[in-house]
Amino acid sequence: MTHPRLTTASGIPVDDNQNSLSAGGRGPLLLQDFHLIEKLQHFNRERIPERVVHAKGSGAYGTFTVTHDLRPYTKAALFAEIGKQTPVFLRFSTVGGEKGSADTERDPRGFALRFYTEEGNWDLVGNNTPVFFIKDPINFPDFIHTQKRDPQTNLKSANMVFDFWSKAPESLHQVTILFSDRGTPDGYRHMDGFGSHTYSLINAGGERHYVKWHFKTRQGIRNLSAVDATRIAGLDPDYAQRDLFEAIARGDYPQWDVKVQVATETQLADWSQRTGWNPFDLTKVWPHADFPTLPVGVLELNRNPENYHAEVEQAAFSPANVVPGMGYSPDKMLQGRLFAYHDAQLYRVGTNHQHLPVNAPRCPFHNHQRDGAMAIANGGAARNYHTLDAVGRGAGGMGHGEPELALAGNAGRFDFRGQEDDYTQAGKLFRLMTAQERQNLCDNLAGPLSQVDAQILERQLGHFDKADPGYGRGVRAALKALGRNVD
Known part of the structure; x- marks a missing residue:
C-alpha cells in the first residue's frame, strides 16, 4: 500500500519524519527545524480545553527543606544553607487518560514540581519513572496518538500501541516498567518521582555538573495488582x-527524600565510551553503582488547594523554567520539551498564564511583555521595551555564570536506530524482579498483546527475547494461557 508523501502544513515535502535536526548525533536540537516545531505546536493545540497529556491530575502545596550541602555543585539560592525552606507546588497525574479517566489505570504518573524560589520559579517536570518510551521529540506526537483513540472507532487500540512500541525497541525499558507492578501505583503518596532527564548544575566557580533528580517516597512503595x-x-x-487530599486534610503529610546523581562531563564521556550508552538518552538510566545518589533534602506536602480549577487545572509548568545555578543538557527529549511545554500553556491557559497565582513567582519580577488576554500584571506606566547597549556588554557563556557548552558535529538528522543497545537495561530490570513480579509482568503484557495482529506480536516478542530469553518465554506462556497461539 502506497501513502501520499508527507509534507508540512504548507505543502513542503518532509524528507525525514524520524529524526530531529541536531548539532551532531548527540548534540542539542536546532530551532531551525521547522518541521519539528510545527509538529509540536499543532500537537499542543489538538484538544480544547484539557491537557493533551497529563489531563487527569491532583495537586498540593508544601515545602522543600535542604538537609545536605549542594553548594559544591550549584550556586542556586534555594540550596544556600542547611535548613533553608522553599515553598513548592506538586501536581501528580496520569499521562494518557482523559480528564474523566480512572486514577488506577496502567499508565506512567506525572510528577511536576514547582519551587517558588527568591530567584524565580524552578519547574522540575518529571514522572514516576526514571526513563521514557522514546528519545527524540519528533516522535512524541505519534507516540501519544497511539495511546489515545483510534480516529475511526474512537476506541483505545492495543494494535496501535504495540505497532509503535514493536518498531521502537528503545521503548522496551519503559514498557517493562509500565507493565510491571509499578505500572499501577497505590495512589500518589506511595510512589517515587524522577526528573528523568539529565539537567545541569553550575557552582559559584562557573563549573558545570550534570545531574539526575530522584524523589524517594518515605511512605514506602505500594502498588496495586x-x-x-x-x-x-x-x-x-x-x-x-x-x-492525597484526605491524607493532607488529616495531617498525615506525605514526604519524599530528595537525592541527586552527579557527574562531570568527563565522567559521562568515560562511562559512555565504556558502556556504549548515551548519558543524555532518556530511555536509559545512570546505574547507581556508577553514579550513586547523594542526599539533598526533604519534600513535604502539607496544604491542599482551595480551588481545584484555579490552582490545579490552571497550573502551568515548563522544564525551561530553571533558576541561576541550573541549566539543561543535550538530552534531545528535554530540548524538545523546553519549547513544547511553554507553547502548550500559551494555548491551553493563555498568553498571560504566568500571572495566575499558582503560576506567578513569589519574588519581584519585571519584563517587557505586555497586553494579551487576562493581562493581570501589565507593567503599569513602565516602558514596554528594553534599551540596548550600543557598545555591547561583552557577554560570554550561557548567562548567569554558566560556562559555554562546547558543540561539535555537522548539523543534520542522525538515525542510530538498530545501532544502539536498547535491550541490556531492560533485561537487567527483568532479572532484578522476583519470580512473582516477573509473572505479573508477563500476565499484564499478555492481555493487550493477545489482541494485536500476528506480525506486531512477533516483533514485540522478539524484543523480549533479546532483553532476556526468560522474558520472551514468560510472555509466550501467558499468551498461551489466554488462548493465543504463539510459536
Whole structure:
C-alpha cells in the first residue's frame, strides 16, 4: 500500500519524519527545524480545553527543606544553607487518560514540581519513572496518538500501541516498567518521582555538573495488582485524588527524600565510551553503582488547594523554567520539551498564564511583555521595551555564570536506530524482579498483546527475547494461557 508523501502544513515535502535536526548525533536540537516545531505546536493545540497529556491530575502545596550541602555543585539560592525552606507546588497525574479517566489505570504518573524560589520559579517536570518510551521529540506526537483513540472507532487500540512500541525497541525499558507492578501505583503518596532527564548544575566557580533528580517516597512503595486496579477503577475512579487530599486534610503529610546523581562531563564521556550508552538518552538510566545518589533534602506536602480549577487545572509548568545555578543538557527529549511545554500553556491557559497565582513567582519580577488576554500584571506606566547597549556588554557563556557548552558535529538528522543497545537495561530490570513480579509482568503484557495482529506480536516478542530469553518465554506462556497461539 502506497501513502501520499508527507509534507508540512504548507505543502513542503518532509524528507525525514524520524529524526530531529541536531548539532551532531548527540548534540542539542536546532530551532531551525521547522518541521519539528510545527509538529509540536499543532500537537499542543489538538484538544480544547484539557491537557493533551497529563489531563487527569491532583495537586498540593508544601515545602522543600535542604538537609545536605549542594553548594559544591550549584550556586542556586534555594540550596544556600542547611535548613533553608522553599515553598513548592506538586501536581501528580496520569499521562494518557482523559480528564474523566480512572486514577488506577496502567499508565506512567506525572510528577511536576514547582519551587517558588527568591530567584524565580524552578519547574522540575518529571514522572514516576526514571526513563521514557522514546528519545527524540519528533516522535512524541505519534507516540501519544497511539495511546489515545483510534480516529475511526474512537476506541483505545492495543494494535496501535504495540505497532509503535514493536518498531521502537528503545521503548522496551519503559514498557517493562509500565507493565510491571509499578505500572499501577497505590495512589500518589506511595510512589517515587524522577526528573528523568539529565539537567545541569553550575557552582559559584562557573563549573558545570550534570545531574539526575530522584524523589524517594518515605511512605514506602505500594502498588496495586491488576485485579485491584480494575476493581477500584469501577468503585472509585478518583481513588488517588481522594487519598492525597484526605491524607493532607488529616495531617498525615506525605514526604519524599530528595537525592541527586552527579557527574562531570568527563565522567559521562568515560562511562559512555565504556558502556556504549548515551548519558543524555532518556530511555536509559545512570546505574547507581556508577553514579550513586547523594542526599539533598526533604519534600513535604502539607496544604491542599482551595480551588481545584484555579490552582490545579490552571497550573502551568515548563522544564525551561530553571533558576541561576541550573541549566539543561543535550538530552534531545528535554530540548524538545523546553519549547513544547511553554507553547502548550500559551494555548491551553493563555498568553498571560504566568500571572495566575499558582503560576506567578513569589519574588519581584519585571519584563517587557505586555497586553494579551487576562493581562493581570501589565507593567503599569513602565516602558514596554528594553534599551540596548550600543557598545555591547561583552557577554560570554550561557548567562548567569554558566560556562559555554562546547558543540561539535555537522548539523543534520542522525538515525542510530538498530545501532544502539536498547535491550541490556531492560533485561537487567527483568532479572532484578522476583519470580512473582516477573509473572505479573508477563500476565499484564499478555492481555493487550493477545489482541494485536500476528506480525506486531512477533516483533514485540522478539524484543523480549533479546532483553532476556526468560522474558520472551514468560510472555509466550501467558499468551498461551489466554488462548493465543504463539510459536
